[in-house]
Amino acid sequence: MKIVFAALVACFITLSAKAQLTPFELSKDKNYTATYAQVIDYYQKLNKLYPQQMKLINYGTTDVGKPLTLVVLSKDKVFDPAVIKKQNKRVLLINNGIHPGEPEGIDASMMLVRDMLKNNTLPKDVVICLIALYNIDGNLNRGLSRVSQNGPSAYGFRGNYRNLDLNRDFIKADSRNALAFTQILTTWKPEVFLDNHTSDGADYQYVMTLIETQKEKQNPILADYTTKTLTPYLYSKMKKSGYEMIPYGAGEEGLPDSGIVSFLETPRFATGFTAQHNIISYITETHMLKPFDKRVYATYDFMQHLIEINQRDAKLIGELKRKADEQVINQKTFALSWAVDMDKVDTITFKGYEAGHKASGVSGLPRLYYDRDKPYTKTIKYYNTYKVTATADKPVAYVIPQAWGKVIDLFKLNGVQMKQLAHDTTLNLQMYYIADLKTPARPFEGHYLHTGVKLNPVDMPIKFYTGDYVVYTNQPINRYIVETLEPQGVDSFFAWNFFDSVLGEKEYFSDYVFEDIAADLLKKDPSIKQKLDDAKAKDPQLANNAGAQLFFVYRNSPYFEKTFMRYPVGRLLTNTKLDLK
Template sequence: MAVAQLTPFEQSKDKNYTANYSEIIAYYHQLAANYPQMKLMNYGMTDIGKPLTLIVLSKDKVFDPALIKKQNKRVILINNGIHPGEPEGIDASMMLSRDLLKGNKLPADVVVCMIAVYNIDGCLNRGLSRISQNGPRAYGFRGNSRNLDLNRDFIKADSRNALAFEQILNTWQPEVFLDNHTSDGADYQYVMTLIETQKDKQNPILAKYTSETLSPELYKRMKKSGYEMVPYVESEKGTPDSGIVAFLETPRFSSGYTVQHNIISYITETHMLKQYDKRVYSTYDFMDHLISVVERDHQQIGRLKQQADASVAQQKTFALDWDLDESHFDTITFKGYEFGHKPSEISGLPRLYYDRSKPYTKTIKYYNTYKVTATADKPLAYVIPQAWGKIIDLFKLNKVTMHQLSHDTTLNLQMYYIADYKTSQRPYEGHYTHSAVKLNPVQMKVKFYAGDYVVYTNQAINRYIVETLEPQGVDSFFTWNFFDSILGQKEYFSDYVFEDIAADYLKHNADLQKKLDAEKAVNPKLGASAAMQLDFVYRNSPWFEKTYLRYPVGRLLTDTKLDLN
């Protein structure tokens, strides 16, 4: 293979071919063999049994992440093939790597890291599955080998792919992240659309820079390249004419997870109906421009990242969920196609169609304001029993600083009781997720054990800590069923035995008798049911288990001297 050999995409006559997994890895190995500024590194093991391959491009041949940080260089992490049916980033990254190396164009102050293909599982499952997409001729499948959508897996990390990704992210600690995708949905004139971290959930220090400097520069440069961009087209009421809505990427998504680490994050979404070669070349141009602007602003981006980290370490209140604010909107110029309805040849009923012979340029509404619907004030520290091993493992992977109790300790702290919640009726990504969580906070003494973990909330990674551990969070660990075992009662009573015990207990506890009588007066069902009354006494007695519905992670609100390892 020649040093500057064309990629499999470039070799195809119609430019409608995407490289398969073996071609991708072989191409990068050959490139690395000829250029010492490039190195392949394998991380973890994905669900399909192959390691995640990271391509690192470093102008001065430094491949030590710690040394790169000491040199005050920026790191960009680019993710490709999370949905292998959307492979533009795979082919574009192969070409861009070669061109940067061959042309001696690697930036001096930016190290570029590219995940060659993230969903290796889906990439190997090659065929046709995205019927609404215009090429390439064959491509991978959206789900991985466990049929997980990996772009819904970041915060819960069910897949080994996600664990390998989190190892990469927390080893290289990029300041900028990009995930390459292909859109679906409406038809319009643009080849490229863009998702940027929603401004109301991004750290304000970073949001000011991205909204005022970085994003406008990327839009300007892409237009000059011939690929004018528009924000990702998610329609408010079915078609773009009604307005489009800024995508809210919560932590289940790649960019929602990376923003918890105070990383500037983007998702490219090329349009599914445009020719494949145009989608690839537009992705190439976007990555090239992003690298160039980050190189230009590397010092400023470094300072802003440090400021954001320091700010989050001191932040007291954290947003946990958001809703679209439909009362506020911007206006943008949008280039679309007229749409209409005509009888379906299948059903005879009206069907939507777009008429490409009737392009238009209109001013439309862009809804880009979200209001916070749930918040939590951080405690001084969280106390996590060591029994919850997956949480401990994920915290370690995400470089959360933790300490362990050196001996058994009874702490006076705030515990949550789960007062109410809703659970989805159908599984979503392998989980019956919880929502609408209501909490009853109680200050109480709880015994913790030697080896249990104490997590102080004075860290740059506070958003990850708080958003995962506060049960009411949209993508909290509670939402994703990490704690479902606490939702089941473990001990009960034999009614004929407890009858005598309960009667005696009521004789010696007049207040409980009054409480029972008052409840019977307003609840006829209780008054008519001996079993319900017995259960009422049991639940208000010292024999009822204190751990039922008690969220096991404690919130330490006051500065308490602890013996820690």
């Protein structure tokens, strides 16, 4: 009887162990990534085995109608974000499957969660939050769309249910996925964030490349720590693990021999967005041509090393985040756009493959190929310095008319503190008039993104109404506030067409009626006549165009609408006492 019982126990243990294997591990050649249903089923079963240190929390509703599932791991069994902060613990947030054709993080996270729970290796001072699968929409659309990639055997599609690239959606938040992500971000307030991806570009010897928040764009307090301590640690540990890394970008603008330009993740991207919240941020980019299993295991190792240093430096990271928040509260000038500084160049050791050309089997013309039988190690250029190309001094406060509801909703979701006017009020503000802008002929991610914005600031009285919003710039979230509300910013709300209705005129005139009014204006107001005469002297075409002259007078008359091309968000430059709700 004892023998039978022992056999049953052994059989149960074997079945239990097998039940904890992921679909990736159970696949014959480890060239399989889990479906959405398999991911959720796996975590639910794991949660039943380890209910005290693991919790599944659903947030929001994605564009395909399913919630984002957050996997939370807490060694001390505390799952209240407020209590966790009071205990001075760190929060590490990991995102997986934003591009479902780049699924390594999905499968690696499933294994890592199991192993930490099973082996009782959860960090004491770090609570780990993993988004099981971000682009659920794209994951459900399973196929073979990434033709240039070496596995897995099937995977999801890059676009979501609205055909949005969700890693271009964070600042504009068109998708419900982005709204749910921001809810997670502001609820758990992570100090460190990781987004797992797969690269494209040239062929080379590395399984993984890395994007870190560009140091000139990152808060300087955090940048000093990441560049001197955290990033070197990750590179060193990954090399010892057998997955030596280089910065992402080799071959993005040509052959790797031409050098690597560090990637600039503006706020449309996940890590550019989290950087506005003063969060240390990384993107892993495993190489598309390496076997899928190696890419999964490299991602597993990277996450493990990131958790290790978060535990080791938990108190330091918390202190640095606190100092960065304080610094941003008092910061006066904010960068709004950046460009690579080609005059400043470092060097980096690069392990690649010789490139050559041979006849194309399609066209018969020369085509590029990399010869893996000819590996090399050489020193190449590394452009890792960016210069600021536009800045803005913050005002005391921004005043936002309540009519711009999406702006207000996103500010609330991002934790921006706002006050409301208690009654109708006329304020003396600096207002921007849009002097020039460039808009493409075709949309990008559903928007006609404005660039090259030039502004004409004008001090003027503006009437606001009860309930309009006042946003003071004395907050840790100042970067998000300024970068979204200053129209010239690379990913400002204006750039993403939030305010396009101000670019259109609403009133005009009938020529034959306005002719007499315009003539009378020129007699009564010599300044308008002088402007017209000066303009005609400079522009012969205007001098010979009656209709253009009539319109010139109209534009300079009291009848012309003052709201045309006027950006509606006001800048309060003085510390004015306001009657607020």
